[in-house]
Amino acid sequence: MTPSDADLAADQLLAETLAVEAGELLLQIRDSEKATGRSLGDIGDRRSNEFLLARLAEERPGDAVLSEESPDVSARETASRVWIIDPVDGTREFSMRGRGDWAVHVALWLRDGTPERSRLDVSAVSLPGLGLVIGTGGARTFAGEPVPLEPGETAGGLLDPLDDVAGPRIVASGSRPPRFLAGVVASLGGTQHAVGSAGAKAMCVVRGEADAYIHAGGQFQWDSAAPAGVAMAHGFAACRIDGTPLEYNVADTYLPDLIICRPELRDEIVDAIAAHR
Ligand SMILES: Nc1ncnc2c1ncn2[C@@H]1O[C@H](COP(=O)(O)O)[C@@H](OP(=O)(O)O)[C@H]1O
Numbered sequence: 001m002t003p004s005d006a007d008l009a010a011d012q013l014l015a016e017t018l019a020v021e022a023g024e025l026l027l028q029i030r031d032s033e034k035a036t037g038r039s040l041g042d043i044g045d046r047r048s049n050e051f052l053l054a055r056l057a058e059e060r061p062g063d064a065v066l067s068e069e070s071p072d073v074s075a076r077e078t079a080s081r082v083w084i085i086d087p088v089d090g091t092r093e094f095s096m097r098g099r100g101d102w103a104v105h106v107a108l109w110l111r112d113g114t115p116e117r118s119r120l121d122v123s124a125v126s127l128p129g130l131g132l133v134i135g136t137g138g139a140r141t142f143a144g145e146p147v148p149l150e151p152g153e154t155a156g157g158l159l160d161p162l163d164d165v166a167g168p169r170i171v172a173s174g175s176r177p178p179r180f181l182a183g184v185v186a187s188l189g190g191t192q193h194a195v196g197s198a199g200a201k202a203m204c205v206v207r208g209e210a211d212a213y214i215h216a217g218g219q220f221q222w223d224s225a226a227p228a229g230v231a232m233a234h235g236f237a238a239c240r241i242d243g244t245p246l247e248y249n250v251a252d253t254y255l256p257d258l259i260i261c262r263p264e265l266r267d268e269i270v271d272a273i274a275a276h277r
């Protein structure tokens with residue numbers, strides 16, 4: 001049965017609320033814990049995961065959950081509602097105090113969701129370091145103030161000011177960029193920028209700081225579900241690097257590559273990747 005608008009709105013509000021609350025918890029952990037580096041990242045992953053699982057069990061006890069930090073259960077494959085969460089995306093950057101390029105991902109995969117949106121009609125990405133949450137309807141601060149998403153209005157973003165940069169701005173992993181990326185960026189006449197976290201990179205595109213996010217070589221469903229859901233809701237293209245759709249709640253959690261970009265760039269990027277792979 002297709003979910004009603006009221007049900008979708010209630011789920012969307014929950015997704016955004018949980019992404020904000022987990023983000024606030026992570027900021028508090030980062031401020032108060034003595035741990036550094038990998039151990040700080042482990043504490044953040046574990047505590048944010050425990051928090052999100054407890055809140056989902058309370059608010060939506062009948063739903064299945066697929067989390068980066070919990071064992072996968074086959075029951076989700078036959079479920080009609082599956083929350084796909086990444087309690088800290090960009091754990092490495094989270095553990096480097098002062099950085100803002102990390103995120104909390106909360107998406108709800110709906111069997112009866114919109115196929116063109118990979119059934120991720122309900123999605124939220126929070127960027128706790130920037131105090132922002134971006135959902136399918138728009139962006140707001142953690143305090144609830146609406147934030148415009150138009151290009152040029154993204155004060156306090158993740159990239160350096162790029163006024164003098166011509167051509168498409170492509171964001172990619174700083175630690176594991178796709179091997180073909182330099183060739184693709186050159187053939188698009190663009191520039192390459194390193195940003196941590198899949199969610200943070202996708203939100204650079206949604207907020208107009210970048211024109212495309214390209215990844216290949218490894219990733220999992222939770223890394224891209226909420227970012228892709230938010231991007232598609234705002235009219236951006238999201239697909240595999242060969243142009244095929246991103247599929248979620250399939251048995252294999254491995255989903256190694258993606259493109260999230262302005263819709264008019266999609267075909268050109270797919271063609272450039274095919275030429276450089
Ligand atoms: N080659 C690879 N294999 C597996 N996961 C990868 C990967 N490259 C990136 N990722 C995951 O994708 C997310 C974004 O990575 P990056 O910042 O390098 O772009 C990170 O998620 P987590 O921080 O949730 O583990 C990272 O672990």
Ligand SMILES: [Mg+2]
Nearest residue numbers: 086089090223
């Ligand atoms: Mg991740």
